Amino acid sequence: MNSFTEENYLKAIYKLSLNGVQGVSTNAIADKLATKPSSVTDMIKKLADKKLVSYQKYQGVNLTKKGSDVAVSIIRNHRLWEVFLVEKLNFKWDEVHDLAEELEHINTHKLTERLDEFLGFPKFDPHGDPIPDKDGNIIQHKDVTLSDLIRGEKAVVVGVKEHSKSYLNYLEQLQLVLGVEVEVKDIVEFDATMQILVNNKQVIISNQASKNLIVKKI
Amino acid sequence: MNSFTEENYLKAIYKLSLNGVQGVSTNAIADKLATKPSSVTDMIKKLADKKLVSYQKYQGVNLTKKGSDVAVSIIRNHRLWEVFLVEKLNFKWDEVHDLAEELEHINTHKLTERLDEFLGFPKFDPHGDPIPDKDGNIIQHKDVTLSDLIRGEKAVVVGVKEHSKSYLNYLEQLQLVLGVEVEVKDIVEFDATMQILVNNKQVIISNQASKNLIVKKI
DNA sequence: TTATATTTTTAGACTAATCTAAATTTTATT
DNA sequence: AATAAAATTTAGATTAGTCTAAAAATATAA
CATH class of the missing domain: 1.10.10.10 (Winged helix-like DNA-binding domain superfamily/Winged helix DNA-binding domain)
Known part of the structure; x- marks a missing residue:
């Protein structure tokens, strides 16, 4: 079996591969796991020995079918x-x-x-x-975010791209939770700040926030 | 916080203390955790440093209030x-x-x-x-076991003293599960094998098995 | 295309938990 | 009480995962 640590590396590599990246970099993994690149190199070698990743020095790493199955x-x-x-x-x-x-x-x-x-x-x-x-x-699901909508469009909240406590907490305060219907009332041209309607209430939301909210147009 | 390993040691010491033992022995802990006495000594020192156990060389170990709280x-x-x-x-x-x-x-x-x-x-x-x-x-709960009963007594199954898969599985086959009512029909004098009534079925059960079944007389 | 910066790897060291083998202490036995 | 046996501890080594500092490779820029 694989250790917790090995599993966390596989998961990190899996997530970093999702953007279609071929060859996930050592630094990116180190960042994601809050560890050092040298530690990542060591672990990658171990995972390669176990056939969970394919790896060539300096060329980044990719999950094998086996490694991907574990991550999923x-x-x-x-x-x-x-x-x-x-x-x-x-x-x-x-x-x-x-x-x-x-x-x-x-x-x-x-x-x-x-x-x-x-x-x-x-x-x-x-x-x-x-x-x-x-x-x-x-x-x-297709990555349509609130920030992609134009004035007058309506959509339902179906997910988030950012999972930090502070962001999720902020959304909850705005009642911007899964399943809620939103309508774009206005967009500031300068910085894309949006004025939207949520549960019949007017809400102002920054581009930083709106581009991390996944929606489905209706 | 404490590591998984530390927690397992505390739990083992707690369980070995239940029989009123003062000063749990290194060997007993090693047995329980399927490890070596030398490893136990090392860990005990660490737990003592953290004030989770009290310990004097060669004299066995006891949980402190703090250690006992963690175990519980x-x-x-x-x-x-x-x-x-x-x-x-x-x-x-x-x-x-x-x-x-x-x-x-x-x-x-x-x-x-x-x-x-x-x-x-x-x-x-x-x-x-x-x-x-x-x-x-x-x-x-008081430790009355099926083997303590005499002919004609009735009781309800309330627990087990042995937790192995094979024992539990065997009990389930005999329908000797929690809450079931039993009645002692006969006891073989030679080896204390019992003939009992479970759900209106006659069942033969060895002393080895009956002394690990906790019951409450009715 | 040579120099510089960045990324990645290696070398060597550290900690937690374990082990074996040897030394020490306690307990049991004559 | 002396000795043998058993239990416990110490010393030194090992493995997984990590780190720092230095070396090597790759990418970028003049």
């Missing part, structure tokens, strides 16, 4: 536990990440499948991120 | 997760120990309390072991 199954666990924490234990969406980060590593097929069933086979986690099914398939 | 809270977690796995995820009572052994270390006050509430504040785990309350108080 951890992400599946993580997101299922987040659903559990929010729906069953009444945690808020900005509180669950760190707990799920620990729970995700208890990686037994049977537990995951039972949990999935208990939760009613959810398709998305509390942040709108898709939950891989048991064969590892993920529905990727 | 881990046991509380363990038993709550076992209830969750059996009652919500439909695991069988012989399947949950190893999973709970991992889940117990995700030790945040808030998670434990929310889980407790979600489960309806259970008092016992699926093996009949008492769940410490949030202040660490444990109801210890």
Whole structure:
């Protein structure tokens, strides 16, 4: 089996590969995991020995099928536990990440499948991120963000691109949670600040905030 | 915070202290944790530095109040997760120990309390072991075992003293699960083998098995 | 295209937890 | 009480993961 640390590296590499990057850089991984590039090099060698990644010195790293499978199954666990924490234990969406980060590593097929069933086979986690099914398939929703809309357009909030506590907490205060309907009333040309309608209330939102909110036009 | 390993040592020392032993021996701990006495000595020194145990060379080890509190809270977690796995995820009572052994270390006050509430504040785990309350108080039930009964006595199964998969599985086959009523029909004088009535069925059970089944007379 | 900056790797050291083998202390036995 | 046996501790080594500092490779810029 793989250690927690190995699993965290695989997950980090998986996420950094999502932007279509070929060959994830040592520095990028070090940044993501808040560690040093030299540590990353050491671990990459170990993962390469275990055939979880393919790696050539100085050329970055890519997950193998085997490595990708491990990463996806951890992400599946993580997101299922987040659903559990929010729906069953009444945690808020900005509180669950760190707990799920620990729970995700208890990686037994049977537990995951039972949990999935208990939760009613959810398709998305509390942040709108898709939950891989048991064969590892993920529905990727198109990345339309609130900032892509023009005046007069309406949309439903379906996810976030930024998962920090402060951002999630801020959104909750604005009632900008999953499933809520928004309408663009006005956009400031200078800095793309938006005036929008949320639950019949006028809200002002910066471009920094609006470009991290994933929506679906209606 | 304490590492998983430290927590496992504290739990082991706690359990070995239950029989009223003053000064748990290095060898006993090594046995329980399937490790070597020399490793135990090293860890004990570390726990002593952290004021989690009191220790004098060659004289065995005892938990301090602080160490005992940690041990009890881990046991509380363990038993709550076992209830969750059996009652919500439909695991069988012989399947949950190893999973709970991992889940117990995700030790945040808030998670434990929310889980407790979600489960309806259970008092016992699926093996009949008492769940410490949030202040660490444990109801210890009297240790009357099936083997203590005499011919004609009736009792209800309330727990087990042995937690191996094979024992639990065997009990389940005999329908000797928590809450079931039993009546002693006959006892073989030679080896204390018992003939008992379970759900109107005659069952033969060895002394080895009957002395590990905790019951309450009725 | 040569020099400079950046990225990545290597070398060597550190910590936590473990082990084996040897030394020491305690306990049991004559 | 002396000696043998058992339990415990120490000394020194090992492994996983990390780090700093220096060396090597790649990318960028004049």
